[in-house]
Structure formats: structure tokens, C-alpha cells
Amino acid sequence: MSEQKPVPAFTAEDLKRRKKRSIIMAWCLAALLVIVFITTIVKMGAHIADRVI
Amino acid sequence: MTIENAEFSDVILAPGGQGTASDYFALLKPRVMSLVIFTAVVGLVAAPGHIHPWLGFITILCIALGAGASGALNMWYDADIDAVMKRTASRPVPRGAILPGEALGFGMTLAIASVLMLGLLVNWQSAALLAFTIFFYVVVYTIGLKRYTPQNIVIGGAAGAFPPMVAWVAVTQTVDLGSIALFLLIFMWTPPHFWALALFREGDYDKANIPMLPNVAGRPETRKQILIYSILLVPIVFLPVLTGVAGMVYAAGAGFLTLVFLKDAIDIYRAADGPESDKACKHLFGFSIYWLFAVFALILVERLLNLPVLM
Structure with a gap:
């Protein structure tokens, strides 16, 4: 039987930091979404309603 | 697996993942970034022509992200020399808060994101110039010149001089004499x-x-x-x-x-x-x-x- 390798582990503090980083990343992705949406509206300008349905 | 529910002999502390949000913020060199943002705003306002205020905001945001990416990539490559200099020893990578690989990944993600955003949302001329600025700071200055020639900051100074020009190109889509004048102010x-x-x-x-x-x-x-x-x-x-x-x-x-x-x-x-x-x-x-x-x-x-x- 092969010897079990040590398992990398995160401390409670590491996990807390990871959660905070993840929340910030989620906010950044949401901001990106909003930025692309607003930019699309700005670039389409007054022609926003001129589309083929 | 957390450290609490494992046998001590089975556990090694996780390599990486220890950086706080403020450590990552420090990787962006916020003080340098503030000057970059300010000079870019001036380039945007001084350029002849009109840009929608929202697109102007996006331009400045992308330039700031690009400057942050350059800072993070600089700290990734220079971790060894930062560790021995008093002024830089407390930066996140030499301090061990962030691993060099994490700084590299963070910097590359920001670099690619900033250039793509500027290109897709504003124009590709300014995006190309932003990409060149990041390349110049990281590859030409940090990797190429800094450790090998005392002319490092004379030539490398160009990287810090590009931001107002990038903003100018976002408005005019071209590099003209006015933008070169702003460039030369910072370069000299x-x-x-x-x-x-x-x-x-x-x-x-x-x-x-x-x-x-x-x-x-x-x-x-x-x-x-x-x-x-x-x-x-x-x-x-x-x-x-x-x-x-x-x-x-x-x-x-x-x-x-x-x-x-x-x-x-x-x-x-x-x-x-x-x-x-x-x-x-x-x-x-x-x-x-x-x-x-x-x-x-x-x-x-x-x-x-x-x-x-x-x-």
C-alpha cells in the first residue's frame, strides 16, 4: 500500500479570506455585466428602437 | 478539508490562497495608479473631439486596470529584488502573503481584461496602445532593462508616459502632436x-x-x-x-x-x-x-x- 501524501489544508482564516475574495470577484463580474449593458445602450443611442423584430 | 478535521501528520499548510483583498489591491500599486488615472483624465479632456462621458469613464477604468496589471506583473517578476530593498520588502509577494504565481495570474487576467474591454467598448487603436504600454512596462522595462542598464528608467520611463496618449487616442483614434507633447512631459x-x-x-x-x-x-x-x-x-x-x-x-x-x-x-x-x-x-x-x-x-x-x- 502506497504511503498517503500530506493533504494541503486551509486554515479557518484562509477560508474566511477566500470567501471575501470570492465575494469581491462576484461583484466585479456583476459590474462587468452592468458596464457592457450600459455601453451597449450608449453606443446604440437613439437607434435603440430601430431593430428588425 | 480544513485543518481542524485532519490528522496533523496528514496536513501541510496550503501553498497560496492566503492573500487578503487588500494584499491584492496593493499589487495594483495604487499610488502609481492614481497619477496614471489623473494624467489619463487630462489626456482625455485635452484631446480635440468628443467622447461620450460614459465611454470616457470606461477608457479611464481600462487604463487604470492596465496600470494595475503592470504593477502586479512587475511585483511578480521583481519579488527577489523587492525582498532585499527596504522600500519594497513589505510588498505582498516578498512578504509571502501572495505567491508569485498568484500575482502572475492576477496581473495577466487584468492585462487581458483591460485591453479587451477597451477594444470592444471604446476603440481598438487605444486598446492596441494600452497593450503596448503594458508590454513595454513589463517586458521591456521590468524584464529587459531594469537589471541590466543604468539607462533603465530613461527608456522605461516611456511606459509611464503612455497613459495620457492612450486616453487621447480613445477620443481621436490617432496619435498626433498634442498627445506626443503630453507624452514628452512625463518622459522627460x-x-x-x-x-x-x-x-x-x-x-x-x-x-x-x-x-x-x-x-x-x-x-x-x-x-x-x-x-x-x-x-x-x-x-x-x-x-x-x-x-x-x-x-x-x-x-x-x-x-x-x-x-x-x-x-x-x-x-x-x-x-x-x-x-x-x-x-x-x-x-x-x-x-x-x-x-x-x-x-x-x-x-x-x-x-x-x-x-x-x-x-
């Missing part, structure tokens, strides 16, 4: 600014084996070079006037500030080694930051108040 300002720092931090650079001018060519030669570049700054500061970017208020204010800059450079040139020299260098270093801010602020105020330009 960089050597005396950093050499003044290097003169009173000479030991730090020596310890890290960085060939800054004082520890390669000596202190008298560095003082002479500071003076030469400061003299060259005098005609350069009037280029925005000659290219139609700025007017009389700028000419008077920037001219006066540059004469003060020149006086500080003369003080360094004349000072004897020791506390007198350190004091003169610290003074020029501090004043040079104020000079850059004030000169660009004058252009900004003139454009916002719609004051007449001379050309």
Missing part, C-alpha cells in the same frame, strides 16, 4: 524624479544589484544628468502650448514650476555629499511629484474653463 520628468530617489536610496539599489545611475556612474555624474534632464524639461514644458493643447495660464504656471524644478536640480548639482545632498534630493523628489500633478492640472483647468489656446 521621469529620469530626474527617479535619480533623485536613487541618490538617497543608493544603498537599497546596490544591495539589490540594480544598476541605477548613482551606483554605476557615480554620484557626481548622476547629479549632472539630473541637471541636464531638468534643463531639457524647460523647452519640453512649452510643447503643449506650441501644439495647441494649452494656453497662457498654463504657459505662465508651468513655466514658473519648471524654473523651481530647475533650481532644485541646481541645488543637487552643487550640494556636497552627505546630509546636504540627501536633503536636496528628497526635496526634488517630493517637488517633482507635485510638479507633474500641477502641470497636468493646469491643462485640465484650462480645458474645463474653455480658456483660449495660443496655436
Whole structure:
């Protein structure tokens, strides 16, 4: 039987930091979404309603 | 698996993943970024033509992200020398808060995101220039020049001079004389600014084996070079006037500030080694930051108040 390798582990503090980083990343992705949406509206300008349905 | 529910012998502390959000923020070099944002805003406002305010905001955001990416990639590559210099030893990578690989991934993600965003949302001309700026700072300056030549900051200074030009191109889609004038202001300002720092931090650079001018060519030669570049700054500061970017208020204010800059450079040139020299260098270093801010602020105020330009 092969010897079990040590398992990398995160401390409670590491996990807390990871959660905070993840929340910030989620906010950044949401901001990106909003930025692309607003930019699309700005670039389409007054022609926003001129589309083929 | 958390450390609480494992056998101690089975556990090694996780390599990486320990950085806090503020450690990652520090990777962006926020103080450098603030000057980049300010000069880019001036480039955006001074450029002839119109850009929708929202697209202007996106441009500045992308330039700021690009500057942050450059800072993170610089800290990834320079972790070894940052660790031995007093000024930089507490940065997140040498401190062990963030692994070099994490800094690399963070920097590359921001670099790619900033260029793609600028290209897709504003225009590809400015995105290409932003990509070149990041490449120039990371590959040409950090990897190529910094450790090998005392001319590192003369050539590398171009990287810090590009942001107003990127913003200008976002408006006009072309590089013209006005943007080159703004570029040259920062380009000529960089050597005396950093050499003044290097003169009173000479030991730090020596310890890290960085060939800054004082520890390669000596202190008298560095003082002479500071003076030469400061003299060259005098005609350069009037280029925005000659290219139609700025007017009389700028000419008077920037001219006066540059004469003060020149006086500080003369003080360094004349000072004897020791506390007198350190004091003169610290003074020029501090004043040079104020000079850059004030000169660009004058252009900004003139454009916002719609004051007449001379050309």
C-alpha cells in the first residue's frame, strides 16, 4: 500500500479570506455585466428602437 | 478539508490562497495608479473631439486596470529584488502573503481584461496602445532593462508616459502632436524624479544589484544628468502650448514650476555629499511629484474653463 501524501489544508482564516475574495470577484463580474449593458445602450443611442423584430 | 478535521501528520499548510483583498489591491500599486488615472483624465479632456462621458469613464477604468496589471506583473517578476530593498520588502509577494504565481495570474487576467474591454467598448487603436504600454512596462522595462542598464528608467520611463496618449487616442483614434507633447512631459520628468530617489536610496539599489545611475556612474555624474534632464524639461514644458493643447495660464504656471524644478536640480548639482545632498534630493523628489500633478492640472483647468489656446 502506497504511503498517503500530506493533504494541503486551509486554515479557518484562509477560508474566511477566500470567501471575501470570492465575494469581491462576484461583484466585479456583476459590474462587468452592468458596464457592457450600459455601453451597449450608449453606443446604440437613439437607434435603440430601430431593430428588425 | 480544513485543518481542524485532519490528522496533523496528514496536513501541510496550503501553498497560496492566503492573500487578503487588500494584499491584492496593493499589487495594483495604487499610488502609481492614481497619477496614471489623473494624467489619463487630462489626456482625455485635452484631446480635440468628443467622447461620450460614459465611454470616457470606461477608457479611464481600462487604463487604470492596465496600470494595475503592470504593477502586479512587475511585483511578480521583481519579488527577489523587492525582498532585499527596504522600500519594497513589505510588498505582498516578498512578504509571502501572495505567491508569485498568484500575482502572475492576477496581473495577466487584468492585462487581458483591460485591453479587451477597451477594444470592444471604446476603440481598438487605444486598446492596441494600452497593450503596448503594458508590454513595454513589463517586458521591456521590468524584464529587459531594469537589471541590466543604468539607462533603465530613461527608456522605461516611456511606459509611464503612455497613459495620457492612450486616453487621447480613445477620443481621436490617432496619435498626433498634442498627445506626443503630453507624452514628452512625463518622459522627460521621469529620469530626474527617479535619480533623485536613487541618490538617497543608493544603498537599497546596490544591495539589490540594480544598476541605477548613482551606483554605476557615480554620484557626481548622476547629479549632472539630473541637471541636464531638468534643463531639457524647460523647452519640453512649452510643447503643449506650441501644439495647441494649452494656453497662457498654463504657459505662465508651468513655466514658473519648471524654473523651481530647475533650481532644485541646481541645488543637487552643487550640494556636497552627505546630509546636504540627501536633503536636496528628497526635496526634488517630493517637488517633482507635485510638479507633474500641477502641470497636468493646469491643462485640465484650462480645458474645463474653455480658456483660449495660443496655436
